[in-house]
Amino acid sequence: MTIAYRIDQIDYPFPAKPAVLSDVRKAELKDKIKVLLKEKNATMVAHYYTDPEIQALAEETGGCVADSLEMARFGRDAAEQTLLVAGVKFMGETAKILSPEKRVFMPTMEATCSLDLGCPIEEFSAFCDAHPDHTVVVYANTSAAVKARADWVVTSSIALEIVEHLDSLGKPIIWGPDRHLGSYIAKKTGAEMLMWQGECIVHDEFSSQALQDMKALYPEAAVLVHPESPASVVEMADAVGSTSQLIQAAQDMPNQTFIVATDKGIFYKMQQLMPEKQFVEAPTAGNGATCKSCAHCPWMAMNGLEAIYQSLTTVDTSAHEIFVDDALREQALIPLNRMLDFSAQLKAKKSA
CATH class of the missing domain: 3.40.50.10800 (NadA-like)
Structure with missing residues (x-):
């Protein structure tokens, strides 16, 4: 490359x-x-x-x-x-x-x-x-x-x-x-x-350091990441994929909690399809992120x-x-x- x-x-x-x-x-x-x-x-x-x-x-x-x-x-x-x-x-x-x-x-x-x-x-x-x-x-x-x-x-x-x-x-x-x-x-x-x-500008804002802190708060959560995110964030993912692929991953995986690194508009469909599961926004502020878009x-x-x-x-x-x-x-x-x-x-x- x-x-x-x-x-x-x-x-x-x-x-x-x-x-x-x-x-x-x-x-x-x-x-x-x-x-x-x-x-x-x-x-x-x-x-x-x-x-x-x-x-x-x-x-x-x-x-x-x-x-x-x-x-x-x-x-x-x-x-x-x-x-x-x-x-x-x-x-x-x-x-x-x-x-x-x-x-x-x-x-x-x-x-x-x-x-x-x-x-x-x-x-x-x-x-x-x-x-x-x-x-x-x-x-x-x-x-x-x-x-x-x-x-x-x-x-x-x-x-x-x-x-x-x-x-x-x-x-x-x-x-x-x-x-x-x-x-x-x-x-x-x-x-x-x-x-x-x-x-x-949305995905570029996700921070691996802030995500690590979030993961400590939700140790049982799976991390879902869109590949438009920085490599350091992608490396922390349990599943990487497009919007539709992340929705499918959340349906297929046994986890009850997910930290989601993509635009938070996706939460509507995730919560509609999986009301019993919890979805948490990946952080876009702190540890180097500036929250210009704040995940939307x-x-x-x-x-x-x-x-x-x-x-x-x-x-x-x-x-x-x-x-x-x-x-x-x-x-x-x-x-x-x-x-x-x-x-x-x-x-x-x-x-x-």
């Missing part, structure tokens, strides 16, 4: 948190949103990292709560011709790439991602051009333009298998943008990888009820509707379909 490229330190434009709503206003908005979704032949898909009340609303209206790729697949296969994506911008773009014939809306177009912001297409494309013999593999947490520049798109749930496959073919790899996930995969596979040095993505938090209502009622849809240039969409679809086809083949092989 070679540490290859890092753009200048970014001062991420953290958004303001949505205003706190009264219970009466929340109930009023939920009722209105449910009616509007039916009127507009729309389905709502929400990411595991959105606030619990948003995830619950997606489920109550026949939508889904999932990771970014499953959100897009659900939207693609849904009968409704309008998709409301509660997440961050790259998720809306992915949904549009897979469902070009549908209208895709987001509560706010300002909801972004530090991995997306930290991997601008011009710099990343120049980096790829400097290494033309490398296969370009990019994480799903990137813009449509970056996906279009890639040979493969991966999610955290299948990145390991795809890199193993490429390594078996003797192909050197450019990996972007999450350096922690890339380092984890390089260590597991031994693949030759040139790294783009981006990071998720500030952009995911922008998906509030008021914003969702506005996206369904505004006359000027430009502030909420996702558009992807046709040529760019077709190019980005190639590496996405490679991943989907590989995933389907892998699933078929495992079930055979």
Whole structure:
């Protein structure tokens, strides 16, 4: 593995948190949103990292709560011709790439991602051009333009298998943008990888020293870690995986208590599926951590009820509707379909 490229330190434009709503206003908005979704032949898909009340609303209206790729697949296969994506911008773009014939809306177009912001297409494309013999593999947490520049798109749930496959073919790899996930995969596979040095502001905040102190308080707890976390945190894990894989691990493991090192939005689904188990947030403050995000993505938090209502009622849809240039969409679809086809083949092989 070679540490290859890092753009200048970014001062991420953290958004303001949505205003706190009264219970009466929340109930009023939920009722209105449910009616509007039916009127507009729309389905709502929400990411595991959105606030619990948003995830619950997606489920109550026949939508889904999932990771970014499953959100897009659900939207693609849904009968409704309008998709409301509660997440961050790259998720809306992915949904549009897979469902070009549908209208895709987001509560706010300002909801972004530090991995997306930290991997601008011009710099990343120049980096790829400097290494033309490398296969370009990019994480799903990137813009449509970056996906279009890639040979493969991966999610955290299948990145390991795809890199193993490429390594078996003797192909050197450019990996972007999450350096922690890339380092984890390089260590597991031994693949030759040139790294783009981006990071998720949520997972980058987890501290191994603080986690060690937390583990002393809960000695019987299993530690669940997303591989976007620093290597020192990953090394302490009893299970490492994507959001959906961590949920499954908590169901499969016999432990009654879990310390969870990922966005705390995941707790909604974990507690829903396993009400008898205890889930504790891994620390993001103390012993070197600064708690800028405090284990919850500030952009995911922008998906509030008021914003969702506005996206369904505004006359000027430009502030909420996702558009992807046709040529760019077709190019980005190639590496996405490679991943989907590989995933389907892998699933078929495992079930055979």
